[in-house]
Amino acid sequence: MNFDLQRHAPGVAPLSTSPRRGGHRASARSLPARWATTAGKPKGKAKSAQYALTALKALAAWATLWLAAGTAQAQTAAPTDITPASPAQSLSCLQRPERAPSYPQRSRYDRTGGLMRLKLRFDKPDAPPTVEVLANTARENMQDIVRHYVAGYRLPCLTPEDGAVEAVQEFRFNNSSAEPLPEPMAATAARQRLCPVRPAEDLTVRAFGLGNEPQHVVLAMTFAGDGNQPPELKVLYSNADALVQDQMLTWVRGYRMPCRKAGEPAQVVQQVLTMRPHGKARYALKQDSFTLVEFLRMTEKPETLKADFDFDTMHCPFKVNYRYYGAALPSEVSAGRPVDPNRIAFLRWLRERKLDLTERQANDLFSSTLQITVPCGSMTLDPADASPPAALSAASAPG
Numbered sequence: 253m254n255f256d257l258q259r260h261a262p263g264v265a266p267l268s269t270s271p272r273r274g275g276h277r278a279s280a281r282s283l284p285a286r287w288a289t290t291a292g293k294p295k296g297k298a299k300s301a302q303y304a305l306t307a308l309k310a311l312a313a314w315a316t317l318w319l320a321a322g323t324a325q326a327q328t329a330a331p332t333d334i335t336p337a338s339p340a341q342s343l344s345c346l347q348r349p350e351r352a353p354s355y356p357q358r359s360r361y362d363r364t365g366g367l368m369r370l371k372l373r374f375d376k377p378d379a380p381p382t383v384e385v386l387a388n389t390a391r392e393n394m395q396d397i398v399r400h401y402v403a404g405y406r407l408p409c410l411t412p413e414d415g416a417v418e419a420v421q422e423f424r425f426n427n428s429s430a431e432p433l434p435e436p437m438a439a440t441a442a443r444q445r446l447c448p449v450r451p452a453e454d455l456t457v458r459a460f461g462l463g464n465e466p467q468h469v470v471l472a473m474t475f476a477g478d479g480n481q482p483p484e485l486k487v488l489y490s491n492a493d494a495l496v497q498d499q500m501l502t503w504v505r506g507y508r509m510p511c512r513k514a515g516e517p518a519q520v521v522q523q524v525l526t527m528r529p530h531g532k533a534r535y536a537l538k539q540d541s542f543t544l545v546e547f548l549r550m551t552e553k554p555e556t557l558k559a560d561f562d563f564d565t566m567h568c569p570f571k572v573n574y575r576y577y578g579a580a581l582p583s584e585v586s587a588g589r590p591v592d593p594n595r596i597a598f599l600r601w602l603r604e605r606k607l608d609l610t611e612r613q614a615n616d617l618f619s620s621t622l623q624i625t626v627p628c629g630s631m632t633l634d635p636a637d638a639s640p641p642a643a644l645s646a647a648s649a650p651g
Contacts, residue, residue: 345409361536366390366425377410387447392454430623433588451506467492476518479510524619535616551605559633568628578614
């Protein structure tokens with residue numbers, strides 16, 4: 253599990269991770285100390301008038317220059333505070349519990365992820381920080397681990413001169429062998445601006461409405477108001493009993509997006525909810541990372557597959573995340589961002605593949621994500637030319 257800490261300067265929100273160390277030099281164009289006309293001594297009335305006119309023109313030019321200089325001076329940058337941060341403000345004396353948080357595994361094949369983003373405020377050197385939840389998708393036992401860990405924080409070098417010191421820390425729970433897909437900094441920043449906060453308690457459903465099979469609901473949650481508004485819900489798919497679905501929707505209405513401001517564009521988030529009968533055995537994938545050959549052998553009728561792809565033209569090798577929704581919904585595939593146009597046809601073909609599962613297996617694996625490693629080289633699949641194993645093995649040949 254990864255967790256990163258960023259310092260927040262005191263009294264500023266949002267706060268930077270470190271004090272600014274440089275500034276801008278003020279610059280302004282200097283003007284001559286004095287300005288004078290170069291006209292000679294006038295002779296007679298005409299020349300006197302000529303002299304007066306020249307002097308007035310010169311005075312107007314001087315006024316124009318002075319006003320222009322005044323505008324330039326008004327645009328000079330303000331001084332920048334480059335005072336070094338104190339030990340407390342830089343968190344250099346932060347004390348944490350020796351044992352870092354670990355993934356609270358419920359079973360051998362538990363791969364549920366979770367994120368908690370917290371704002372920590374230190375007011376006393378010998379007291380734990382107060383905690384504000386900025387984002388949370390972690391289940392209840394993950395939250396308990398994080399809160400217990402953060403309660404052990406101390407900032408012993410904090411002085412009254414420091415005031416309150418704030419920091420943001422993010423905890424990510426991950427029990428998957430899949431690697432993160434590439435994404436540009438802009439996409440990372442956009443994802444960080446997404447701040448869903450789920451209800452603190454896990455979803456519970458009255459057992460008499462659950463039955464003997466897993467029940468799933470796929471929702472689109474639209475956040476259109478400020479941070480205190482509940483989401484608008486749209487059911488995209490459901491195999492749940494009406495009573496179970498109602499309880500699920502009631503729980504989801506407890507979500508909030510606290511970083512939102514009124515008037516901001518709406519944000520839409522997809523949420524999958526699953527309720528499983530307690531104590532009932534279920535199917536799970538022993539692993540969640542596969543080679544392309546291994547994945548294709550798991551799909552329906554692999555001996556009938558037909559394809560011709562040159563992965564050398566797709567910036568190989570690369571990873572693809574495949575999210576399975578059974579026969580109910582199309583599968584989702586992603587190779588990260590930005591989208592490589594050379595991969596589009598292959599990803600569309602991969603999306604059409606369905607795992608060869610029984611109805612019960614498909615229901616148990618609903619919304620499961622697995623990662624596929626696509627090698628370099630080429631892949632040619634033609635039922636008329638080769639047996640399935642020989643044709644599929646060509647995909648693993650190095651480029």
